Amino acid sequence: MSVSSNKEINKIENKGFQIMGISLPMFMVLTAVVLGATYMGALPKGMIGAFPLMMIVGAVLNEIGNRLPVVKDYLGGGAIVIIFASAALVTYGVLPGSSKEIMTNFMKGEGFLSFYIAALITGSILGMNRKLLISASIRYLPVIIGGVVVSLGLTGLIGMIMGYGAKEAILYIAIPIMGGGMGAGAVPLSQIFGQVLEVDPAQMMSKMVPALALGNAMAIVVAGLLDKIGKKRTNLTGNGKLMKSQDAVKEESNEVIKLDYKLMGIGILLSTTFFVWGKVLAKFIPIHSYALMIISVAIVKVLGIMPEKYEKGAFQWFRFVMTNFTPALLVGIGVAYTDLNAVINSLSIIYIVLVFTTVVGATIGSAAVGHFLGFYPIEASITGGLCMANMGGTGDVAVLSASKRMELMPFAQISSRIGGAFMLILATSLLSIFL
Known part of the structure; x- marks a missing residue:
């Protein structure tokens, strides 16, 4: 093919409507192949089948969510549409059960969620000043x-006023929501509650899961609303910067390192090795491996023992993963981690009000304290509040995506992991007081 022909093709490709930077005709061809394989039962197992399906579904739902008038402005746009629409696609059988199994195994069994979060934690911390x-x-x-404090106190007060009971509202709604997600929160909390109350932990889990799921959904919605508020009240937000003094911090180096494929390879190795190191430490220290990973990366950054070249590699890999894999990951969250039936079955007026009170209380409390300590209120409420009120690592990705502040992932993970560990201690103390 001649050079002039290639130029003509490139001109056509760069014009008109695009999804993922791909022209609509080309994207439709790719979609036809992947969906055809999905419904024929020919979609390969593992990442080779999960990746194209999740990327295509995520890209389409992201376009829809970012164009729906009310949703894009007030409900988090593409992020919330991807999560709940993909959950609906498998819950109601629009996508075959085999595809759900492939995507769920990719997220959980093959560790795509951990792979994604490891890249974000390592790259974002090493890329910080x-x-x-x-x-x-x-x-x-x-x-x-x-x-x-504000979340539990406000939820207890409203629970008492509405006749639900202050103790019940705090123990069975507020604490599970603020507990750091499913694996690091609801699961150990159900064990603690079951042991103290002398009931089956599975029974406690059935009480906690609807609150956790609904709280996660509301946290995503509130995150989208905060982004909207920040655009109107610019004094409340740093647009992704956490601290007000951050504006005055000079970069330690003005050197710009161009995109380098070898550096990105180094970034992959660094992020996955730090993740493994967190798992090793968790064998000896009773703290979640994510928290230990964050602490380890932060110590390396603070001590300045990592060559800047490698830090740039981790940062480049983080940006690549965030840019290209986020919609696909949100599909996985919807399919593998969102129980749509649990959310629907919990929709009573009192329950919804108490869940909303928990999320709003967390938002207000963290924003107020953050303001007095020199943080931007919106960024403080997103990371210190909403990322405590969501479903751990999956919720962090969804909340930060809805608020368009993915660069805050290190602080979101501190909330989910270290904050979640704090909630386990607090729950044990409250049980001894209430019972």
Whole structure:
């Protein structure tokens, strides 16, 4: 093919409507192949089959969510549509059961969620300014505690007023929502509650899961609303910057390193090795491996022992993963982690009000404390509040995607992991007080 012919094709490709940067005719061909294989039962197992299906479904739903008038402005846009629409596609049998199994195994069994979060944690922390990381971390825990105190207190008060009961509202709604997700929150909480109350932990889990699922959904919605508020009240947000003093922090190096494929390979190795190191530490320290990973990466960054070249590689890999894999990951969250029936079955007026109170309380408390400690209120409420009120790592991705602040992932993970560990201790203490 001649050079002039290639130029003509490129001109055509760059014109008109595109999805994922791909022209609509080409995208439709790719979609036909992947969906055809899905319904024929020919979709390969593992990542080779899960990736194209999740990327195509995610891209289509993302376009829809980002164009729906009310949804794009107030409900988180593409992120919330991807999660709940993909959950509906498998719940109601629009996509065959075999595809659900492939995607679920890819997310859980093959660890795609962990792979994604490892890239975001490592790259975003190593890509931060050292002085900023030190300054923000010291003042961050009070932001989390502020959100927890206001959330539990307000939910208990409203529960008492509405006749649900203050104790029940705090123990069975507020604490599960603020507990750090499913694996690190609801599961150990059900064990703690079951042991203290002398009931089957599975029974406690059935009480907690609807609150957790509905709270996660509301956290995503509130995240989208906060992004909208930030655009109108610019004094409340740093547009992805957590601290007000961050504007005055000078970059430690003005050197710009161009995109380098070898550096990205280094980034993959660094992110996955830090993840493995967190697992190793968790064998000896009773803290979630994600929290130990965050602490390890932060220590390396603060001490300045990682060559800047490697830090740039981790940052480049983080940006690549975030840009290309986020919609696909949100599909996996909807398919593998969102129980649509649990959310629907829990929809009573009192229950919804109490879940909403928990999420709003976390938002207000963390924003207020964050403001007094020098954080932007919106960023403080997203990370210290909403990322405590969602479903852990999956919720962090959804909330930050809905609020368009994915660069806050390190602080979101601090909330979900270290904050979640704090909630387990608090729950044990409250049970001894209430019972």
